[in-house]
Every structure is written in structure tokens, then in C-alpha cells.
Amino acid sequence: MKKVWKLPESKSNQLILIKNQTIYKGNLDPDKINKLPLNPEISLPNEIEKELFSIPYPYIKKISNQKGVKHIKIYFGKDSEEELHIANEKTKKEIFECLKMDIPGLTYKSELPGFFNYCKAQIFAILMLTGIFIWSLYYAIEIEKGTIFELRGGGGGRIGIGGLVFILGNLGVTKLIIGYSTIMGLTLFSLFRKLKSRSEREILFR
Known part of the structure; x- marks a missing residue:
């Protein structure tokens, strides 16, 4: 799967990219972001990936998405965690669903925190x-x-x-x-x- 989200209102990840079994996030020069195609079928410049923080799918242990909280939390590696900051609830849900469908071997559950x-x-x-x-x-x-x-x-x-x-x-x-x-x-x-x-x-x- 290849997906691109442009989030100009975000301070920590104005760009979120899913490509080659990897989640990319970070901030780029606004001109670079504006030139990026949203159509996932169009190839993206490889140098873009080098400027972003990356989390390969095999490293991911858990992903948490709480309604009303403006981020998706990703737990990966030994004890590391990272947040995808997304103000729009609809966009946040869309990104979570893409990860849910695209990452193999993950089990889904829904709960109300104790x-x-x-x-x-x-x-x-x-x-x-x-x-x-x-x-x-x-x-x-x-x-x-x-x-x-x-x-x-x-x-x-x-x-x-x-x-x-x-x-x-x-x-x-x-x-x-x-x-x-x-x-x-x-x-x-x-x-x-x-x-x-x-x-x-x-x-x-x-």
C-alpha cells in the first residue's frame, strides 16, 4: 500500500507517508510537500524518505487510537513509542484503518480504558x-x-x-x-x- 497525507496544521508531522511496509512521518519544506502527489499510484521521490522518521512494519508491536485524542500512538522496537499527530478525527480514523488493513499479523480489539x-x-x-x-x-x-x-x-x-x-x-x-x-x-x-x-x-x- 502507498498512501500520502498532508497535514499543514501539525507541528510535528506535516507529512505522513505509508510506503514499502513502512510508516514515514515528519516535516519538510512546504514547497516539497505541496509538490507531492496525493495519488498513491504516482511515484514519489526517494530522497523524501531520507528526510522523514521511519518505522518499518516488522518493528511495530502495538498501535493505539483513542477517540477524541488527537494522535495515534505507535509502540515499536524494545521500548520506543512515537505519535502521529492528527487534529482531524476523520483523517485519524482513515490512517488507523489503513494501518489495520496493511500491517500483517496484528490483532484488533476495542476497549474502554479502565x-x-x-x-x-x-x-x-x-x-x-x-x-x-x-x-x-x-x-x-x-x-x-x-x-x-x-x-x-x-x-x-x-x-x-x-x-x-x-x-x-x-x-x-x-x-x-x-x-x-x-x-x-x-x-x-x-x-x-x-x-x-x-x-x-x-x-x-x-
Whole structure:
């Protein structure tokens, strides 16, 4: 299969080319892109390929296309990944379908990403933030009661996480609660935005 897509709005891949069992992507001089034929039956200059990033089909392990996300993610080699940035959903679907038909040995599946796997960064941030808050709040309450703590640094003068928590505790209960509420609010907002973007994901894998 030979296919060409011109994407002038893209910052990272204004040209996507499928040719000789290889995906090519990248940016070229606008004049070169404009002169390229869209008709796949017309031969393309071989030097064009040398200016583009290439991913041969045999190296590809997985391709992911999520609805509403403006890129197709390609996993290849040992631990490498690359994105084809495509703003238009229809064009993105067309490219994915071409790869689906053209790459032999790939299995297709469609799924809705699991809640935890999709939002684990935000969930981890909430748990970490809450843990630090509770620990700091303990110090803040005890300090306001008049308890005196001695802060000892670790090796090399580092105070570590315990020292950081103690410093936060010195802010006082009120400031600590306000700070925690503000940061937690931003984190929850990020979580809700992430959940809103959760949509069907098509996957091709070996």
C-alpha cells in the first residue's frame, strides 16, 4: 500500500507517508510537500524518505487510537513509542484503518480504558497529597498545643520528607487546611477532566 497525507496544521508531522511496509512521518519544506502527489499510484521521490522518521512494519508491536485524542500512538522496537499527530478525527480514523488493513499479523480489539489505569497519575497525586497533609496536620496541631520538636537533618544536610512535612506543619492548622483544599481542588479538577476524556480506544497488537 502507498498512501500520502498532508497535514499543514501539525507541528510535528506535516507529512505522513505509508510506503514499502513502512510508516514515514515528519516535516519538510512546504514547497516539497505541496509538490507531492496525493495519488498513491504516482511515484514519489526517494530522497523524501531520507528526510522523514521511519518505522518499518516488522518493528511495530502495538498501535493505539483513542477517540477524541488527537494522535495515534505507535509502540515499536524494545521500548520506543512515537505519535502521529492528527487534529482531524476523520483523517485519524482513515490512517488507523489503513494501518489495520496493511500491517500483517496484528490483532484488533476495542476497549474502554479502565478507571484506575487511565487516571492513576491523578489518583496517586491525591493519595500522596492526603498522606502528607495528615502527617503535616499532626505536627501543626501539636505545635499549636506547645509541643516542641527538634528537626534533625540527614546525611549531607538533607532534611528529607519528614523535614518537609515538619516545615509544612509550622504553617499552622488554618494555612495548612487552606493550602490542602486549594491543591486538592486543582487535582480533583484534573481528575474530572481526565475522566471526561475517557473514550473508546482501538488497539492493534501482536
